[in-house]
Amino acid sequence: MQEKEQYLPQILFLKEGERNSPFSCQRNQVALKIMNLSSEHCNISDWLRLEATVKASVYMVTFPFVTFITIIIITIVSQNSKLRKEVRYILLCHHLMCISSYCGLGVVFQGMRALLANSPVVLCWVVFGVQLSFGEGILFTLALMAVNTYLAICWPLTSVSFVESVKYKILAGTWIIIVFKNVCLFIIEGTKSTSVAVLRSEPLCPVTLNSIPSRAIAMVFLLLLLSIILISYFLIYQEGRRAGHFNRSNIKARKTVLIHLLQISLHVIPTLIFIGLGKMCGKFFSALNLVLFGVFAFAQCFNPLIYGLWNRELRSRLYYWMCCQFWCGHTMNDRGPV
Template sequence: MTCFYVSRTKINIFSVMNSTNQTPSDESNFIQILVTAKAGLYFVNFIFITAMGILIIKTVRQNSNMKKEIRYILLCHHLLCSSLSCCFGTMLNAVQNAKVQTFWIWIIFGVQTAVGESVLITLALMALNTCFAVCQPLRYFALVHSFKNKVMVSIWVVTMLKALCLILVERTEKNPMDIYKAEASCPTILGGNFATISGIILISLLAATIIISYFFLCREGKIAGHFNSSNKKARKTIIIHALQMSFHILPPLIITAIGKEAKHTNIRFGAFVVFCFAQSFSPIVYGLRNKELKDKMCIRQDRCQYSNYSVNNNNIPPEVFITECSADRNAICQCTSEGPQRQ
């Protein structure tokens, strides 16, 4: 769903540049530039999201209370899916750039599609979890905590089965060798009508879930008085989360809806860039802006610094200088690990 197709035989590079001339070498160069650019963006995203994800996941795992909260479990799951999506995206575009034509490209794309859908599903579950925790606090723990493990497993199973079914359905309609000949630059098969319609339906359902969740969340906050004129932080948080989720939902919806037409290459690539930036901001929006999580990360960092200091100094505490009151008023005692020393 988050992979972007480039057709070697159909793309018209100079239609983008408002020119009527076209050569095969120009087409090939333009395709290679797009594939290389996408691979680079995926790789940079993978490095950043993985680094931030490791830091956040370690912080959550080392805190017994945070490990039990659904919001942090979903956050860790969301960051893991984002990291894997960028990883498989990098692999897919690297294989395309190497012009390797093999059936395993379909497998990589299928896995990336499933993981990309998991990113959006966890995003919708995060919104739904927040809404349910605020609007139904008495039923929240009894209901949500009893289904959390089943939901996590179901996300992976359903998305993988969906991608596998789409590959099998479209392979029955097309000959794989014909796909290789028609689209040597990206021989993937999830571009038919069935895949497009199912993708649009899934994204629309997730978008509706997010919108409804935030509608009830805002209504409950307004009734409780959290969104008054003096509480700017709450309104700012809602706006930031709305923008972040919009940038996650709209680009895949646009890419899925417009299909693989060569005239929409610029639109697909622009939507891809927006989606990449949205993924890179997820650790910041949902992680570092969380006060509780940020405080735990700071405490953990302070403990690590103290531990490193103790190791480097052989567990010797810092020296303390104590002034003794004596008759001559000039005696100073220096307390160290070796005992007091008169000066």
């Protein structure tokens, strides 16, 4: 439609002599061909349904995988009193629950769009808003995990008592910020629609938060969390070099930092590009959108493995848990199998 509007003035506002000239007729025919091509290849309804079908299929694969690993890690942590008291494992479990919930709500929301469920607009907004909140919770918990690691390494004597006293307050404050921001944005976007429009049923389940102010706020929010993560890892690296943790003999420490930064970039870069572009119609933008979503889904699948099972203590306890659970038929406590 934008391309049509671009060429319509060139056709309608020509002088009479120019309209009848051979060059003008040829130019009009080219403009009309472009209009027809744009309307043929830019059917937003078909594109959105195809995108929703692909995303729903990917979420149906990622959701069971992530949920299975999340349940295993939470079970291991909950059965050990030492692990339950450590803040990093509390944040890890919280992070994994955010990923699992995000993927599960992705199946619901994209399934509603792919199946043309004809759901009320307000229901679509609620499902999308909750999924968006869990998606922001993924990055927020990554930032908290990075800050907690920095405090544990650079301030080992004072960080334990401080973090233990404020850990649940910080988690509660995090969710208050996320929910408050999204509710305010939805209220601002919702004021542009009437009550009849909000309550009517739509087959493609439209969403809001695609305006320029909403995308700008989302990018600022994302860049703020990314800055916290990068600053924390930079300070961790500086302290590690000073203390000798990142020397040539300690390859695992350097590899851990690099893997974490790569994993975070797979979360952040596709999201920044997607927010910056917004919803644009066309084959190129639809293909780019699906590629970015594939990269983001790949990062979600491997987050439980990298931040959970990359941990040596969790990995060793997982081996004991699997042996006792599946082969011996026992359960685990703090001292081992019972």
